[in-house]
Amino acid sequence: MLNIDSIANKFRLSYFIFALLLCAAFISIFLYAESRIEQELVKARLLQQLELSQKEYGDQPIYTADPGIKIYRYDNAPASLQTMANETVQETSVTINDESGKTHGNLHFFAYQQDGQAYILTYLEGVEMVMKHYPVLEIFENLEDIFADTLKVAVILSLLIAAIFSQLSSKQIIKPLLDLKRAVETDHHNLSDLTYLPSEVGVLARAIDEKNHKLEQYLKREQLFTGDVSHELRTPLTIIMGASEVLASQLDADSHLNEFTNRISTTAKETSEIITALLLLSRAPEKLDAPQTSINSIALAEMQRLKYLLRYKSVTCQIIAEQEYSAYVRPELLKMALGNLIKNAFQYTDDGEVTITIDDEKITVTDTGLGIPEAMMPLLYERFERLESQYKDEQIVLSSEHETKYKVEGSGLGLSIVQRIMSHMGWQLTHQANRSGGSTFSIYYK
Numbered sequence: 001m002l003n004i005d006s007i008a009n010k011f012r013l014s015y016f017i018f019a020l021l022l023c024a025a026f027i028s029i030f031l032y033a034e035s036r037i038e039q040e041l042v043k044a045r046l047l048q049q050l051e052l053s054q055k056e057y058g059d060q061p062i063y064t065a066d067p068g069i070k071i072y073r074y075d076n077a078p079a080s081l082q083t084m085a086n087e088t089v090q091e092t093s094v095t096i097n098d099e100s101g102k103t104h105g106n107l108h109f110f111a112y113q114q115d116g117q118a119y120i121l122t123y124l125e126g127v128e129m130v131m132k133h134y135p136v137l138e139i140f141e142n143l144e145d146i147f148a149d150t151l152k153v154a155v156i157l158s159l160l161i162a163a164i165f166s167q168l169s170s171k172q173i174i175k176p177l178l179d180l181k182r183a184v185e186t187d188h189h190n191l192s193d194l195t196y197l198p199s200e201v202g203v204l205a206r207a208i209d210e211k212n213h214k215l216e217q218y219l220k221r222e223q224l225f226t227g228d229v230s231h232e233l234r235t236p237l238t239i240i241m242g243a244s245e246v247l248a249s250q251l252d253a254d255s256h257l258n259e260f261t262n263r264i265s266t267t268a269k270e271t272s273e274i275i276t277a278l279l280l281l282s283r284a285p286e287k288l289d290a291p292q293t294s295i296n297s298i299a300l301a302e303m304q305r306l307k308y309l310l311r312y313k314s315v316t317c318q319i320i321a322e323q324e325y326s327a328y329v330r331p332e333l334l335k336m337a338l339g340n341l342i343k344n345a346f347q348y349t350d351d352g353e354v355t356i357t358i359d360d361e362k363i364t365v366t367d368t369g370l371g372i373p374e375a376m377m378p379l380l381y382e383r384f385e386r387l388e389s390q391y392k393d394e395q396i397v398l399s400s401e402h403e404t405k406y407k408v409e410g411s412g413l414g415l416s417i418v419q420r421i422m423s424h425m426g427w428q429l430t431h432q433a434n435r436s437g438g439s440t441f442s443i444y445y446k
Contacts (some may be wrong), residue, residue, distance in 0.1 A: 008174045012166040012385075019162030023155045030151055035142055039089035042108045043138055046071065046121035050112070068125070074111070074118035085111040085120045096124070180205055233275055240268045270305070277332040287422055290328040295363060295445075296321050298331060299356050302339045309346035317346075321358040327445045330427055337421040340414040341365040341441050349438065363446045368438040372431070380415060380431060 050071050051065035063071040074082065084090060089110045096103045109122040244265040251257050280288060299319055310317065327334070345354045345367035352368030372380065421431040428444040 007177065008170040011170045011173060015166035016162055019159055023158055027151065027155070030147065038138065042123050043089050043110060045113065046123055050119065050121060068123055070122045072120045076122060077120040081109055081120050085109055087111055234272065237268050237272050241265055244268065273332055274336065277336040280330055280333055281420065281424055288330055290330060292326050293329050293331045293334060295325045295327055295358055298335050299338060299358060301337060303341050303356065306339065306343050306346055309343065312352050315349050315352060315354060317354040319356045325358050325360060333421050333425060337418045337443065338363065340418045344414055345369065361444060362442060363445065364444040366434065366438065366440040368436065371433055371437050372439055
């Protein structure tokens with residue numbers, strides 16, 4: 001089947017249509033010229049016959065000249081001819097009764113004024129004229145058939161030549177574009193050779209080369225920034241973790257300060273893991289190794305780590321999994337993605353439950369919290385978009401108690417980071433609003 005979206009096929013089709021239109025124009029010109037010539041020849045022959053008949057027979061109501069010529073005085077002509085006849089030679093189909101039965105022919109006729117007398121002159125085509133009376137018209141009839149056959153052959157040859165020429169020329173026209181495509185697909189190694197072309201392909205190649213150079217510089221700066229920031233942050237984090245360990249070792253086992261030293265150490269370790277995950281996101285997916293990672297273990301660890309968010313809430317949380325599930329993924333990335341979803345569920349749920357369900361194709365985090373307003377759905381994965389701002393935009397009046405209840409710390413980056421991780425791993429993140437309130441986020445890892 002012809003792919004009409006292909007530039008080469010569009011060119012071939014347009015060239016073939018152009019050839020068809022050109023042939024149609026030539027055929028129309030030929031038919032018009034043939035019709036006009038035939039009309040003038042018939043008209044001249046009939047006027048000649050009128051003059052000869054008047055000289056030979058005098059004034060008569062009807063003149064008959066065999067074969068096929070009949071001239072009527074206007075009043076004696078058939079009513080149908082009187083209605084249709086004018087000064088232009090016209091043609092109509094008629095039925096002829098002869099010895100062999102009924103046959104069809106074409107009747108040529110026109111009206112003519114002479115010395116105040118009107119005539120209708122007719123010529124029945126299909127009855128051969130005597131050559132000695134008017135050989136020019138007979139010769140034209142023969143030439144007409146020859147020209148018609150020649151024109152048919154010319155049209156067929158023209159279309160065939162158009163098809164062959166369009167096939168050959170389209171390859172030459174498309175070749176620079178194919179070269180440009182191959183150059184882009186091969187990491188632009190041969191793109192510089194095309195930038196010197198004076199054609200539009202050269203202009204396009206230069207634009208692509210310039211844009212690629214800017215993107216390479218941007219990615220290089222981003223990678224350097226990520227690496228530098230990670231390196232600079234690891235040193236103070238290491239110092240913080242070391243200091244917290246020294247501080248913990250000098251406290252009594254039952255000291256109330258142990259909780260704070262543990263929080264300092266835990267937060268420093270979590271920050272270090274986040275830095276590692278961000279570094280992994282800055283690398284190409286195909287360059288990352290993907291070990292077999294237990295989903296159940298990471299889900300349980302993240303739930304335990306974030307349980308402090310539920311200390312003053314009447315919210316229960318559970319993990320539902322029929323067996324141990326695993327996926328080939330970097331644990332740091334899965335930990336960050338799943339941790340953000342669980343954290344959002346804990347933060348925006350004040351009553352009810354949070355359920356983490358794991359099966360052989362997806363991980364689902366379901367809560368009974370605030371839910372997400374319809375107005376926020378188009379911005380769900382945008383950076384710095386938060387639920388609190390959306391409630392303000394909808395002008396919902398909250399009491400001071402509710403303001404405190406719904407005020408949540410955060411920057412609005414969580415879902416954006418999760419979506420970026422999903423794209424990086426080739427997974428899929430979906431959201432569905434619950435009928436009873438709250439949200440359900442699903443990570444499809446297969």
